[in-house]
Amino acid sequence: MTNLKIAVQKSGRLNEDSLTLLKECGISINNGRDQLMAQASNFPLEVLYLRNTDIPQYVKDGVADIAIIGDNTEKEKKTGIVNTLNLGFSKCRLSIAVSKNVDFPDISWLQGKRIATSYPNSLKDFLTENNIEAEIHEISGSVEVAPNIGLADAICDLVSTGSTLFKNGLKEVYKIFDSQAILVANPNLSAEKKELLDQLIFRIKAVLASKYNKYILLNAPEKALDTICSLLPGMKSPTVLPLCEKGWVSVHSVVNENDFWEVIGKLKNAGAEGILIVPIEKMIL
Numbered sequence: 001m002t003n004l005k006i007a008v009q010k011s012g013r014l015n016e017d018s019l020t021l022l023k024e025c026g027i028s029i030n031n032g033r034d035q036l037m038a039q040a041s042n043f044p045l046e047v048l049y050l051r052n053t054d055i056p057q058y059v060k061d062g063v064a065d066i067a068i069i070g071d072n073t074e075k076e077k078k079t080g081i082v083n084t085l086n087l088g089f090s091k092c093r094l095s096i097a098v099s100k101n102v103d104f105p106d107i108s109w110l111q112g113k114r115i116a117t118s119y120p121n122s123l124k125d126f127l128t129e130n131n132i133e134a135e136i137h138e139i140s141g142s143v144e145v146a147p148n149i150g151l152a153d154a155i156c157d158l159v160s161t162g163s164t165l166f167k168n169g170l171k172e173v174y175k176i177f178d179s180q181a182i183l184v185a186n187p188n189l190s191a192e193k194k195e196l197l198d199q200l201i202f203r204i205k206a207v208l209a210s211k212y213n214k215y216i217l218l219n220a221p222e223k224a225l226d227t228i229c230s231l232l233p234g235m236k237s238p239t240v241l242p243l244c245e246k247g248w249v250s251v252h253s254v255v256n257e258n259d260f261w262e263v264i265g266k267l268k269n270a271g272a273e274g275i276l277i278v279p280i281e282k283m284i285l
Contacts, residue, residue, distance in 0.1 A: 071182050072119065084201060113152075217274075227271075
């Protein structure tokens with residue numbers, strides 16, 4: 001039987017988020033401690049635990065069929081593998097940071113400066129696009145210490161919360177691009193593996209859709225039904241059920257989490273009562 005091979009980061013937050021996503025997709029992975037490879041017990045999937053920076057090349061070479069990596073990694077490596085789906089977690093940004101006491105008016109300040117980074121290709125592209133000539137110092141780790149030891153005037157690094165910059169006396173001054181976890185694939189998958197990938201993507205989309213939507217139930221007077229239904233379009237349209245009390249109905253629908261509080265306020269003003277919000281485990285679109 002054909003197995004789909006997926007590469008994930010061997011440790012760290014992206015590893016945890018990736019394995020959580022697979023679990024939420026109903027895939028059970030026999031994951032022993034310090035394993036380099038694991039087999040799913042209920043889906044034709046093998047999981048390879050690899051160094052994040054090596055994963056794009058492994059996918060390109062066909063060692064792994066697909067992978068969950070940071071968008072920033074593929075932008076840096078430029079291997080030509082296919083981004084099949086944005087996953088929306090492990091969000092961060094590639095940014096320029098300088099010492100907190102430096103006056104940074106705009107990116108022209110970088111002209112002629114020394115910049116330390118673990119992302120030399122992405123930094124080079126940024127500097128070229130903005131006609132800036134600067135000296136790039138490639139460092140494999142702990143980039144944030146470079147200004148303090150006199151190695152660089154600025155750094156270019158991934159920023160999530162900014163706490164690491166703060167602890168090292170740095171401040172974020174310019175965002176180059178945003179990044180998130182993505183599902184990438186080898187562009188030359190066999191027909192069998194493409195079918196398995198489609199099945200996996202179907203499950204992932206159902207899980208992601210449920211994360212950003214809530215099931216809403218409420219009671220409403222019939223005279224306000226048109227107004228309330230206009231606020232709750234749902235997947236097609238709200239479900240409306242009669243109540244025992246004459247002139248009242250129960251309305252069931254789906255609301256996006258980003259619009260949640262604004263919609264709730266409008267529903268209350270329109271006459272809705274007894275509003276219940278229920279999390280959605282899976283959502284098949």
